[in-house]
Amino acid sequence: DYLLGNPTDKEAKESAKILKQAMPRQIEFEELDFNLGERWIQTDIYSKFASHLFDTEVRVYYSEKTDDFSIACEKKNIIITEKHAV
Structure with a gap:
């Protein structure tokens, strides 16, 4: 930190003060929206989420060209077919 090594630099202190005032507030986790x-x-x-949810190995792929997601599943199970009806 520059100011620790140069505590008498008034211009740097003022710049740091202005930068701190301009910083946006931290967004809380609860305010984030994940879809x-x-x-x-x-x-x-x-892939990790789906593998955990369905209790089997699942791979998720994304194609930028088509803007589509695709999923490959090693083997379907009752969690997939009955519980989530996928």
């Missing part, structure tokens, strides 16, 4: 199909969430996270 399946968000393009910024990596497909491996979707």
Whole structure:
């Protein structure tokens, strides 16, 4: 930190003060809105979620060309076919 090594630099202190005032507030986790199909969430996270949810290995793929997600599942089970009716 520059100011720790240069505590008498008035201009740097003023600049730091102005920058801190201009910083936006931190967004709380509860304020975030996550939806399946968000393009910024990596497909491996979707794959882990679906594998956990369906209790079997699931791979999720995304195609930028078609803007589509696709899913490959090793084997269907009762959780998939009955509980979630997928």
